[in-house]
Amino acid sequence: NAGVTQTPKFRVLKTGQSMTLLCAQDMNHEYMYWYRQDPGMGLRLIHYSVGEGTTAKGEVPDGYNVSRLKKQNFLLGLESAAPSQTSVYFCASSLRAHRLQYFGPGTRLTVT
Amino acid sequence: AQKVTQAQTEISVVEKEDVTLDCVYETRDTTYYLFWYKQPPSGELVFLIRRNSFDEQNEISGRYSWNFQKSTSSFNFTITASQVVDSAVYFCALSEAGGTSYGKLTFGQGTILTVHP
Numbered sequence: 001n002a003g004v005t006q007t008p009k010f011r012v013l014k015t016g017q018s019m020t021l022l023c024a025q026d027m028n029h030e031y032m033y034w035y036r037q038d039p040g041m042g043l044r045l046i047h048y049s050v051g052e053g054t055t056a057k058g059e060v061p062d063g064y065n066v067s068r069l070k071k072q073n074f075l076l077g078l079e080s081a082a083p084s085q086t087s088v089y090f091c092a093s094s095l096r097a098h099r100l101q102y103f104g105p106g107t108r109l110t111v112t
Numbered sequence: 113a114q115k116v117t118q119a120q121t122e123i124s125v126v127e128k129e130d131v132t133l134d135c136v137y138e139t140r141d142t143t144y145y146l147f148w149y150k151q152p153p154s155g156e157l158v159f160l161i162r163r164n165s166f167d168e169q170n171e172i173s174g175r176y177s178w179n180f181q182k183s184t185s186s187f188n189f190t191i192t193a194s195q196v197v198d199s200a201v202y203f204c205a206l207s208e209a210g211g212t213s214y215g216k217l218t219f220g221q222g223t224i225l226t227v228h229p
Contacts, residue, residue: 031215040121042203042219050214058216090157097215098145098207103157 002026004104006091012110013081021076021107023091031094032074033058033101034066036087043090049074050097081111114139116206118220125194126228133189133223135204141165143209146180146187147217151201163187165209194227201225 007022023032030051035043035058045058049068063085065077074093078085088108092101115138125131137146148160161171163180171178175192191198204220207213 033216035217035219040221042116042118042221043205043217044219045216048214048216056214059218088155092217094215097213098209099215100159100162101215101217102159103149105156 004091004093004102006089006104006107008107009105010108012112013078014112015082017081018077018079019081019109020078021089021091021109023074023076023093023104025072025074025093025102027093027095027102028071029093029095029102030071031096031099031101032068033092033094034064034074034076035090035092036060037090037106038087046076046089081109083111085109086111114141114144114206114208114218116204116218116220118202118204118223120223121221122224122226124226124228127196128193129227130190130192131194131225131227133191133202133204133225135187135189135220137185137187137204137206139206139208141208141210141213145207145209147205147207148178148187148189149203149205151203151222153200157203160189191225194225196227196229199225199227 004025033048034046047066052071091104094101150158201222205217
């Protein structure tokens with residue numbers, strides 16, 4: 001039982017490049033979330049999903065897109081990376097709303 | 113809108129001292145959930161506690177205790193007899209129970225705790 005995994009763990013991008021972050025969970029959770037963590041600002045919600053095939057915007061969605069084609073996977077895409085997207089990205093999942101969210105180990109992204 | 117404030121950016125203590133981390137929240141919902149997470153230097157987020165708004169009982173778990181006071185909208189966290197391994201960033205978070213909340217967490221800014229030997 002791996003819990004929540006994130007791929008990759010580290011990545012360096014140049015401005016304008018694109019990439020996809022993969023989050024996978026093996027707990028059959030309905031809800032999945034993407035957060036970003038920046039110094040002094042805690043974690044902020046980017047996008048979330050309440051089930052397979054659904055996605056919704058969080059607090060800071062600009063510059064990101066997401067997809068939830070399979071229940072166990074939640075993808076976060078950056079179409080044209082900007083230095084402001086340098087951050088640590090955390091994925092989380094929960095069985096349903098207001099249940100404990102299980103977090104992945106994080107992806108450290110640097111955009112130069 | 114929901115908001116969580118952790119006014120203490122950094123706290124430094126010497127081992128065996130007691131330390132309290134403050135958390136103040138704002139919400140219009142009458143039903144909500146409060147959480148504390150720990151982020152050690154390795155970077156992962158470790159769940160510590162979840163408390164719903166109807167349960168104002170204080171919680172104690174070993175050296176950790178939590179004081180939830182609805183009257184002051186506070187959910188403070190105390191570590192008794194701190195240890196070097198307690199050094200981490202601690203986050204307080206809030207989730208409203210309203211229909212459109214979907215369990216979204218709003219985090220405070222985090223408090224960096226350093227425990228010196």
